[in-house]
Amino acid sequence: MFQKGITMKKFNVAVVGVGVVGTEMLKILRERNFPARDIKVLATRARTEEIGGCQYQVEPTTVESFEDVEIAFFAGTEGAKGASRQFGWPAVEKGTIVIDNGDDYRLDPRVPLVIPEVNAEHLKKHQGFISNPNCSTIQLAMALAPLHRRAGIKRVIVSTYQSVSGTGRAAIEELKAQTKAIGKETKAEVYPHKIAFNLFPEIGSLTDEFPGYYREEVKTIKEMRKILGKPELPVSATCVRVPVFISHAEAVNVQFEEELSAGEARDILRVSPGLKVLDEPRKSLYPVPLEVAGKDDVYIGRIREDHSAPHCLNLWVVGDNIRKGAALNAVQIAEEMIKQGLISGS
């Protein structure tokens, strides 16, 4: 985050896509006083949009849109899906730093997959295109990386409780509409099943590489490995959509190479940047989605030893999937690159 009034370089910025994530990016750029000289808003068609009390002139995206743009954030969801495939590398050709929230290039060896608090050093070898990890992976890696540095992760098993905002506006509306129609027959349109007063273990399409796994589960496995730099890290994931609007929760079972008590883990997490520990079970204090929504930090609670195997802990991790899980992390990547002198502004 930048302080107002300090003389520093400024940047021409573009945000591509104005769905749930794109609009949050625009709000966060203003909230954090991002050193933008100009913010261009790009989408599929021209229009005016009011976002967070500001009027934005939305322009249609073309390769030429990136002329003079120093940093482009691709929101990567809903209507903007595919935009980075079409315009990402051409923008890099024009000298733009592309930060992509989409999943198309996350595993591409040319592309660093970065959470600034976890693996900022991966940015040094960037080739102009940086990927933002998946929402549920970001909060998981945020919670585990500080513990990994201390005790070495041996295996991770995660079960998720993911909100509908990860799917976008249509899903938010579907949950609202089905909820209002309580007791009446309603049709699932966005999702394969009704989501109000229900839940289902399907996020993303089915994959061939991991038989029986949906894509969100495969993303968790592969992105965790890339971010932590452990290509064989044993990870198992079950990803579940729940009738919550904002914030993902995760029940995490983690085994370490070395002994690590719940108390020490708590102490480590308490002083780690971007994390908040809320862990007083006697007072019913642990993070819950409704209270974490809108917050920047990833929250951790229910830190307890699991004696069913050696060196195991259980954790409960909750993060705002639209902020730290998407828009905020993308903006933080740009901030980190500026700090490291990796983006030339003027």
Add this chain to the structure above:
Amino acid sequence: MFQKGITMKKFNVAVVGVGVVGTEMLKILRERNFPARDIKVLATRARTEEIGGCQYQVEPTTVESFEDVEIAFFAGTEGAKGASRQFGWPAVEKGTIVIDNGDDYRLDPRVPLVIPEVNAEHLKKHQGFISNPNCSTIQLAMALAPLHRRAGIKRVIVSTYQSVSGTGRAAIEELKAQTKAIGKETKAEVYPHKIAFNLFPEIGSLTDEFPGYYREEVKTIKEMRKILGKPELPVSATCVRVPVFISHAEAVNVQFEEELSAGEARDILRVSPGLKVLDEPRKSLYPVPLEVAGKDDVYIGRIREDHSAPHCLNLWVVGDNIRKGAALNAVQIAEEMIKQGLISGS
């Protein structure tokens, strides 16, 4: 389940408690043509209740109420909580077989803890008092027992998604009321947090024996061990309340002693009594709470190999917590005891 018209012994039955579970017990006794000569309904105060289209004269519970009662079902939730502590063993003294859905005696060495499909043989040594396991444990043990018989369970890690009906009527009303007040401030009364569009990892009170674990998690660990007859079985549980009315779901990671493929597990589960396999992820077919509500069977899907450790599978298990998780299992225990000739009727 009993066929109509077959001449058999009849029994004087009592149901203690008319909350969510007690009323379901009354419906199930009728649905299954339970050989009841008379059904006495007991609660704290006398009144008339209409349940499933039938009028029941509710009597206040006293020790004398069990005179001539051959089988008493204690619903064990809400108002009936504590009834088995007060009247359970005195009823046994009078010759009544007590089947208790409450959690007071589940770990008592005098008391068999039984799921008929899993450990019916534990009934043989009964002393008149039988406990029904916890709702989330029943469906977990139902799914795992047939696989345990084939490959031996080494470790279980379960994360639950539990509906509000497990708490009782007040919780059902609270979810409805908070849902209708969408967008407005509402207060949590039954639960420590708002439940509509939210979820939280707290079920039951905190325990001293397992630091940081809530009671539902401890129940899962200890009851699984007792039911499967493995007092040291490594089990880890995180129990989470979700905004769903009926049915609990569970993401289960299980490690076996021996190799067991997903395909073989599927084949075993398909032919196991009380289970239904619904596992066609390409067609989005797996069990979901809304569709399992009202069903007798425990449903299993997302059966897939987890290569993060040897001999591991992931399973997705969904059951109606009021039926198989409580009322139905209690009635099935009585049916099993009748079949084994363990209850003397006339």
